[in-house]
Amino acid sequence: xxxxxxxxxxxxxxxxxxxxxxxxxxxxxxxxxxxxxxxxxxxxxxxxxxxxxxxxxxxxxxxxxxxxxxxxxxxxxxxxxxxxxxxxxxxxxxxxxxxxxxxxxxxxxxxxxxxxxxxxxxxxxxxxxxxxxxxxxxxxxxxxxxxxxxxxxxxxxxxxxxxxxxxxxxxxxxxxxxxxxxxxxxxxxxxxxxxxxxxxxxxxxxxxxxxxxxxxxxxxxxxxxxxxxxxxxxxxxxxxxxxxxxxxxxxxxxxxxxxxxxxxxxxxxxxxxxxxxxxxxxxxxxxxxxxxxxxxxxxxxxxxxxxxxxxxxxxxxxxxxxxxxxxxxxxxxxxxxxxxxx
Amino acid sequence: xxxxxxxxxxxxxxxxxxxxxxxxxxxxxxxxxxxxxxxxxxxxxxxxxxxxxxxxxxxxxxxxxxxxxxxxxxxxxxxxxxxxxxxxxxxxxxxxxxxxxxxxxxxxxxxxxxxxxxxxxxxxxxxxxxxxxxxxxxxxxxxxxxxxxxxxxxxxxxxxxxxxxxxxxxxxxxxxxxxxxxxxxxxxxxxxxxxxxxxxxxxxxxxxxxxxxxxxxxxxxxxxxxxxxxxxxxxxxxxxxxxxxxxxxxxxxxxxxxxxxxxxxxxxxxxxxxxxxxxxxxxxxxxxxxxxxxxxxxxxxxxxxxxxxxxxxxxxxxxxxxxxxxxxxxxxxxxxxxxxxx
DNA sequence: TTGTAGGCGTTATCAT
DNA sequence: ATGATAACGCCTACAA
Numbered sequence: 001x002x003x004x005x006x007x008x009x010x011x012x013x014x015x016x017x018x019x020x021x022x023x024x025x026x027x028x029x030x031x032x033x034x035x036x037x038x039x040x041x042x043x044x045x046x047x048x049x050x051x052x053x054x055x056x057x058x059x060x061x062x063x064x065x066x067x068x069x070x071x072x073x074x075x076x077x078x079x080x081x082x083x084x085x086x087x088x089x090x091x092x093x094x095x096x097x098x099x100x101x102x103x104x105x106x107x108x109x110x111x112x113x114x115x116x117x118x119x120x121x122x123x124x125x126x127x128x129x130x131x132x133x134x135x136x137x138x139x140x141x142x143x144x145x146x147x148x149x150x151x152x153x154x155x156x157x158x159x160x161x162x163x164x165x166x167x168x169x170x171x172x173x174x175x176x177x178x179x180x181x182x183x184x185x186x187x188x189x190x191x192x193x194x195x196x197x198x199x200x201x202x203x204x205x206x207x208x209x210x211x212x213x214x215x216x217x218x219x220x221x222x223x224x225x226x227x228x229x230x231x232x233x234x235x236x237x238x239x240x241x242x243x244x245x246x247x248x249x250x251x252x253x254x255x256x257x258x259x260x261x262x263x264x265x266x267x268x269x270x271x272x273x274x275x276x277x278x279x280x281x282x283x284x285x286x287x288x289x290x291x292x293x294x295x296x297x298x299x300x301x302x303x304x305x306x307x308x309x310x311x312x313x314x315x316x317x318x319x320x321x322x323x324x325x326x327x328x329x330x331x332x333x334x335x336x337x338x339x340x341x342x
Numbered sequence: 343x344x345x346x347x348x349x350x351x352x353x354x355x356x357x358x359x360x361x362x363x364x365x366x367x368x369x370x371x372x373x374x375x376x377x378x379x380x381x382x383x384x385x386x387x388x389x390x391x392x393x394x395x396x397x398x399x400x401x402x403x404x405x406x407x408x409x410x411x412x413x414x415x416x417x418x419x420x421x422x423x424x425x426x427x428x429x430x431x432x433x434x435x436x437x438x439x440x441x442x443x444x445x446x447x448x449x450x451x452x453x454x455x456x457x458x459x460x461x462x463x464x465x466x467x468x469x470x471x472x473x474x475x476x477x478x479x480x481x482x483x484x485x486x487x488x489x490x491x492x493x494x495x496x497x498x499x500x501x502x503x504x505x506x507x508x509x510x511x512x513x514x515x516x517x518x519x520x521x522x523x524x525x526x527x528x529x530x531x532x533x534x535x536x537x538x539x540x541x542x543x544x545x546x547x548x549x550x551x552x553x554x555x556x557x558x559x560x561x562x563x564x565x566x567x568x569x570x571x572x573x574x575x576x577x578x579x580x581x582x583x584x585x586x587x588x589x590x591x592x593x594x595x596x597x598x599x600x601x602x603x604x605x606x607x608x609x610x611x612x613x614x615x616x617x618x619x620x621x622x623x624x625x626x627x628x629x630x631x632x633x634x635x636x637x638x639x640x641x642x643x644x645x646x647x648x649x650x651x652x653x654x655x656x657x658x659x660x661x662x663x664x665x666x667x668x669x670x671x672x673x674x675x676x677x678x679x680x681x682x683x684x
Numbered sequence: 685t686t687g688t689a690g691g692c693g694t695t696a697t698c699a700t
Numbered sequence: 701a702t703g704a705t706a707a708c709g710c711c712t713a714c715a716a
Contacts, residue, residue, distance in 0.1 A: 007487065007709095009708095010710070011709080011710095019686075020686065020688075021687090021709090021710080021711095022686075022687060022688075022710095022711080022712080023686055025712090026686090026711090033686080034685070035685060038685080050483065052460050052483065053461050053709090053710085054402070054461070054463065054709050054710070055398075056398040056401035056407065056462075056463060056708090057398075057692095057708070057710045058711075060396070060402050060692050060694085060708090060709080060710075060711095061692050061709075061711045062692085062710075065398065074423075075423045075426065075427075076420065076423030076424055081417045081418030081423060084417065085416075085417075088444065097441075097443075101439075102430065119394045119396070120397045121397065121398055141394065144392075145349065262630075285626065285630055288604075288627055288630055289630050289631070289632070290631070290632040349693095351692095352693070353693080361702075362702065362703045363695095364694095364696090364702075364703060364704080364705095365701085365702055367693095367694065367695060368701095368702085375701060376701065376702080377701060377702090380702085395693090395694085396692090396694070398692090398693085399692070399695090400693075400694055400695075401694090401708095402692090402693080402694075402695095402707095402708050402709065403693080403694045403707075404694075404695060404696085404708085686715105687715080688713105688716090689712100689713095689714090689715100690711105690712095690713095691711095691712100692709105692710090692711090693708105694707100695706100695707090696705100696706090696707085696708100697707100698703100699702105699703080700704095
């Protein structure tokens with residue numbers, strides 16, 4: 001049954017049921033003023049005729065797209081895809097769809113994507129910033145048009161918006177202190193992009209723990225990178241070739257931490273005895289590598305849920321002043337890669 | 343600078359530049375008939391005034407959304423997120439955006455999503471089926487309205503559409519033969535949903551390899567499941583408790599294979615000496631678990647690219663009859679989990 | 685409870 | 701090279 005004619009519209013249904021298009025429009029969304037009978041007739045006809053609402057038309061007229069945008073660096077990271085699932089869970093409950101865009105950690109692409117999101121007229125925006133985005137002008141349009149925004153994880157500190165993040169300082173402090181309590185004396189740190197606040201905070205937490213335990217910070221033990229697998233490997237190599245190499249590494253993500261373990265293993269350096277390693281994120285890799293990786297767990301799904309929940313709260317109650325920061329607890333998950341003491 | 347008035351439209355630009363809205367519309371898309379000067383003036387004004395095209399309006403009028411839909415089971419799997427990146431690479435080149443939806447492997451949700459995709463009036467659709475979807479009626483709308491579709495990876499066999507898939511039979515055959523050549527005699531198989539073709543083919547390839555090498559197939563060694571981590575663990579447990587347990591497992595995915603290795607390790611059963619394991623997909627986990635996992639690699643990104651390329655080909659040349667099947671080569675990646683012979 | 689009519693912002697057609 | 705005008709499909713005051 002090829003039916004390549006025109007798409008079915010509410011006018012076609014109206015004709016078929018012998019009511020006005022307006023009535024059809026109302027019936028389809030269960031408007032209270034339409035009689036049960038008419039509503040049923042309309043819906044039956046709509047189904048039989050293969051009607052599907054035309055979202056662009058509806059959006060144009062109603063100025064609502066029932067779509068929220070989610071901007072992330074990449075979806076192929078465990079944290080991000082789980083985070084998105086959390087957002088979707090709430091959005092779907094509210095009858096909303098989710099429009100995902102990836103910046104690939106490039107500011108330029110993030111800007112393009114933000115514009116595309118606005119052109120699509122999303123009803124709200126959830127953002128985790130690209131690694132190298134430094135200006136936030138591209139989000140002004142949303143602000144100026146009262147489109148709710150929530151930033152999550154990688155947030156801009158100097159913007160008056162809702163933010164959801166973990167306590168990076170405390171998490172890093174705990175991770176580092178754990179290494180110290182395991183007897184490590186020279187603890188290296190893999191840090192990320194220096195201007196991205198989450199990495200700044202992790203570094204601060206690391207430094208604070210050293211200081212509080214009377215250990216000296218050593219700049220040669222602190223590296224900056226994108227924290228990719230290759231970077232992790234190379235940084236470990238360099239560190240272990242130092243005149244006085246570290247006896248532990250606290251990495252700002254798991255990817256680089258896993259590389260550190262693998263490099264050490266490849267060189268016959270025993271983990272954790274000679275080199276203790278702690279990561280950040282609790283990616284699936286962490287529990288599978290051997291020795292398993294001690295790391296910081298944070299609830300990605302829950303953070304996604306919270307971000308979406310706050311977004312809808314803003315939409316429904318726009319009187320709300322919206323620049324609160326929510327801090328989510330993390331957990332130090334101790335595994336083999338740092339266990340020196342029984 | 344709060345500017346919470348009305349959004350800027352081409353009418354506003356028209357007034358400002360003193361031309362008609364039609365001219366603005368054309369200038370903004372570099373229509374050949376508009377003079378360079380006017381075009382520049384219009385664009386400058388558009389920028390200054392903070393204009394962003396209203397996609398819903400444009401879509402309504404032009405019947406093009408410049409959006410293609412991608413339907414997958416879940417994005418938080420390495421294969422899928424890489425696949426999507428491949429699709430996006432091509433789509434972005436063509437000035438298109440990508441609308442992602444997740445079925446969570448549930449037919450019901452896949453149906454809902456298909457309808458939402460049609461309502462959004464996507465210009466094309468790329469689909470990898472949900473684990474348990476058996477009817478394909480929900481894709482009829484697209485067919486009937488001449489909206490191009492490409493199926494990838496998990497494809498329906500009995501639908502006349504473009505399909506891109508790997509040679510599951512051959513890949514499974516190779517994997518199983520490899521185990522046989524390593525001296526394994528009782529090879530178990532973790533299979534997926536019985537009606538999903540990719541799993542059927544993998545099972546067939548497995549059986550064919552056994553047969554060709556004079557080994558008897560044993561139904562007690564073949565399991566069906568969703569191939570999750572828990573399932574992998576439990577199935578391995580059961581198999582190893584059999585009166586005559588297997589000496590190898592060929593799993594239809596890496597997740598379950600990794601669980602098999604972990605269970606064996608937890609029981610002090612050495613891999614690959616007592617139990618050889620081969621997986622499928624070459625997820626990141628495969629090279630990180632110890633012993634590292636022998637598996638089948640297939641080019642996720644490339645498959646995504648091809649799917650998108652075929653979609654645009656169909657759009658641009660709709661005369662094309664579109665029901666070809668493209669088969670992509672796979673590779674057996676041999677690692678430690680199956681290496682019994684030096 | 686239902687119908688009428690105008691408009692959302694853009695683009696296509698026809699005219700100039 | 702540019703303008704006028706209608707139409708895309710739907711929603712929503714306002715009217716009945």
